Amino acid sequence: MPSTQAPLYPVSANAVVASKSSTVELQNVRKCYDEFVAVADLSLRIQPGGIYGLLGPNGAGKTSTIRMIMGITMPDSGSISVFGQPLSRAHMDQFGYLPEERGLYKKMKVLEHLVFLAQLKGLSRAEARKRARTWCERFELTAWTDKKVEELSKGMQQKVQFIGAVLHDPKLIIMDEPFSGLDPANAVGLKDALLELAKTGKTILLSTHRMDQAERLCQSICLINHGKIVIEGDLNQVKAKYGRTNVQIRYEGEARFLQEPRLVQSFNDYGNYVEVRLAAGADSQDLLRLACASARLDKFEVMEPSLEEIFIDAVGKSNA
Amino acid sequence: MRNTWLVIQREYLQRVRTRTFLVLTILAPAIVTVLMVLPMKFANMGQGPEHVVIVTSNQQFGETIRKELLASPVVEDEDQSNPEAKQETKDLYTLEIDANPTEAERNALREKLSARSINGFIWLTDDAIANHQITWYGREVAGFHERTWLSTAINRVTQQQLLSSRGVPSAQVEEILQPIKVQPVRIEEGKETKSAGRGRFLKIVVMVMLIYMAVLLYGISVMRSVLEEKNSRVMEVLLSSATSTQLMTGKILGVGAVGLTQIAVWMIMAGVVGLPALAAQPNLSELAISPLAMISFAVFFLLGYLLYSTMYATIGAITTTEQEGQQVQFLIVIPLVLSVFMLTPAIRTPDAPAVIWMSMIPFFAPIVMYTRIVVQTPPLWQIALCLTILVATIAGLTLLCARIYRIGVLIYGKRPTLPEIVKWLKYANS
Numbered sequence: 001m002p003s004t005q006a007p008l009y010p011v012s013a014n015a016v017v018a019s020k021s022s023t024v025e026l027q028n029v030r031k032c033y034d035e036f037v038a039v040a041d042l043s044l045r046i047q048p049g050g051i052y053g054l055l056g057p058n059g060a061g062k063t064s065t066i067r068m069i070m071g072i073t074m075p076d077s078g079s080i081s082v083f084g085q086p087l088s089r090a091h092m093d094q095f096g097y098l099p100e101e102r103g104l105y106k107k108m109k110v111l112e113h114l115v116f117l118a119q120l121k122g123l124s125r126a127e128a129r130k131r132a133r134t135w136c137e138r139f140e141l142t143a144w145t146d147k148k149v150e151e152l153s154k155g156m157q158q159k160v161q162f163i164g165a166v167l168h169d170p171k172l173i174i175m176d177e178p179f180s181g182l183d184p185a186n187a188v189g190l191k192d193a194l195l196e197l198a199k200t201g202k203t204i205l206l207s208t209h210r211m212d213q214a215e216r217l218c219q220s221i222c223l224i225n226h227g228k229i230v231i232e233g234d235l236n237q238v239k240a241k242y243g244r245t246n247v248q249i250r251y252e253g254e255a256r257f258l259q260e261p262r263l264v265q266s267f268n269d270y271g272n273y274v275e276v277r278l279a280a281g282a283d284s285q286d287l288l289r290l291a292c293a294s295a296r297l298d299k300f301e302v303m304e305p306s307l308e309e310i311f312i313d314a315v316g317k318s319n320a
Numbered sequence: 321m322r323n324t325w326l327v328i329q330r331e332y333l334q335r336v337r338t339r340t341f342l343v344l345t346i347l348a349p350a351i352v353t354v355l356m357v358l359p360m361k362f363a364n365m366g367q368g369p370e371h372v373v374i375v376t377s378n379q380q381f382g383e384t385i386r387k388e389l390l391a392s393p394v395v396e397d398e399d400q401s402n403p404e405a406k407q408e409t410k411d412l413y414t415l416e417i418d419a420n421p422t423e424a425e426r427n428a429l430r431e432k433l434s435a436r437s438i439n440g441f442i443w444l445t446d447d448a449i450a451n452h453q454i455t456w457y458g459r460e461v462a463g464f465h466e467r468t469w470l471s472t473a474i475n476r477v478t479q480q481q482l483l484s485s486r487g488v489p490s491a492q493v494e495e496i497l498q499p500i501k502v503q504p505v506r507i508e509e510g511k512e513t514k515s516a517g518r519g520r521f522l523k524i525v526v527m528v529m530l531i532y533m534a535v536l537l538y539g540i541s542v543m544r545s546v547l548e549e550k551n552s553r554v555m556e557v558l559l560s561s562a563t564s565t566q567l568m569t570g571k572i573l574g575v576g577a578v579g580l581t582q583i584a585v586w587m588i589m590a591g592v593v594g595l596p597a598l599a600a601q602p603n604l605s606e607l608a609i610s611p612l613a614m615i616s617f618a619v620f621f622l623l624g625y626l627l628y629s630t631m632y633a634t635i636g637a638i639t640t641t642e643q644e645g646q647q648v649q650f651l652i653v654i655p656l657v658l659s660v661f662m663l664t665p666a667i668r669t670p671d672a673p674a675v676i677w678m679s680m681i682p683f684f685a686p687i688v689m690y691t692r693i694v695v696q697t698p699p700l701w702q703i704a705l706c707l708t709i710l711v712a713t714i715a716g717l718t719l720l721c722a723r724i725y726r727i728g729v730l731i732y733g734k735r736p737t738l739p740e741i742v743k744w745l746k747y748a749n750s
Binding site for chain 2: 070089
């Protein structure tokens, strides 16, 4: 399993040094709630810098894993270390956390609230105020700093919560479904902020079930289901491992070729085009010839599967 | 420590700054005063003297009785805290003589009584006197003061007449009938105080009620605030920065500080408004609160609040809605109500073994021990033991409850069962 595998990051001098002290390392971590096994002997390593995607369907154990990394709950067995040391209370000030279940004190004023959260993380009052103002400016919240949280729209509250998670300049930022509930414009703003933080050397653990986002943002991913790792590693390598087994076809005419079991394992009709997954051992050129015989092709492109497909495929297999 | 302090600060400032706090702090004493004073005013208003008919066998005897009754006060003025003592008897009663002691008249008077045209009548015929048994008819049973007033006056008149008829000169009659009064003297801390202790009783009840109400109100406030953090999901962010113990103790202390502020403001207000009125009272010394009582009030209010609010915080953590919390919290209210029931025995017999034992049980101690200290200072070792047990219980409970709290605040939906909670207690490793 992953813990015994070599790190999937490109091997460079830096990476070797870094791997000695991964930002987060889980070893055989297990968490049960009564009979229910939320996390089953999970082992993973998050290297410093960049965005690491923790993916999985609802109820896969993402939030349980995150809560243990945050020290909010304790694993039943196994060990967690951060920055090369066993996890302890002392590390909490280095973490920034945006939980999936979001919440703020409704009656508190925005700036006050941010200062309170940052002070809990060890910042001085003056420093917290200064940073909060800067961040509010960036997220166009300056006009709202003296308003009560309950007067803000949901999207704005979410931005406030995001600021609260990064205000104290944490080394490790954990975001549980950060984009849910944001409109496209705000989602772009948040994405830019995340990428910028990643560039400055922060490690970001992004938990999501939105595969398109993970595909665009993450360098590495870990896909879990039923508390177990299904796939882990560098995103490009994961995709390469799945191979170029997909064909996107836009056509006019008969679609008989889609019914050929020797060549087509499955297909997905998106209306404008069809995405075909080739059967094991099938040659894409055979499919091209067959398609040409019955239809007029506008497009025929062999490509890597999307993360979403890998996800559906892998989760389907692990459920089976 | 820093985190706990930050939580206390937030909790305190957020509460004290609200308009609700300001209004409640200023208006509550006003409302209480109005509620206490108005009924008293109403009771005295629009109610003239009571109309009482005295039925006798002859008019002249009736007149004598009437004179004697009007001359003697209904309530002995030794107890000045009773406002009735200041009133003249003739303002309280209109007495009418009826020298027609027949059964028909008795029935007629009964009807008048039912029709509320009279307030009562006394059957004081010669036969009744001979039998040493006279009867008072009223819509309500006569009170202790009224009965004493009546029997003293009637006894005096009949004895006077009896002695005169035996030939005793009237000067000697007066001498013989000179009443002997019992003067109550209470020894408190080696000093004599002349009083029936009515003011003292009132004082204890007011202070105990203050402890009771404050513990209940601020305790519920803690519970609601935990529920709010839980339901608004702000808890999870807080838990990523502070431990559950820090959050719980910070919240309890913050709300407690708000309570102390409120009570301090009330005390000052009471001092400013009440002192001039109190200074006019002749028995001021009795109403004044001794430093010992003041200190023990502060101590027992704080400890009682800490004990009960820890339990309230835990209930907030294991329930998900306020309704649910209200249902469970009655478990906490029971010991509190029981200790109020023990108030009377604790005041009457502060050193009875049962009362002593009760004052040692931490859940009753804030009220029972406080009462004991104020009524009759118990031996020092008893106070020390009581405080030790109380503080130890609070410490133990905080440890236990923090464990339940830590897990409870992250559980939404179904309320945990008792075995589940016991299991949480065993998760010792953080």
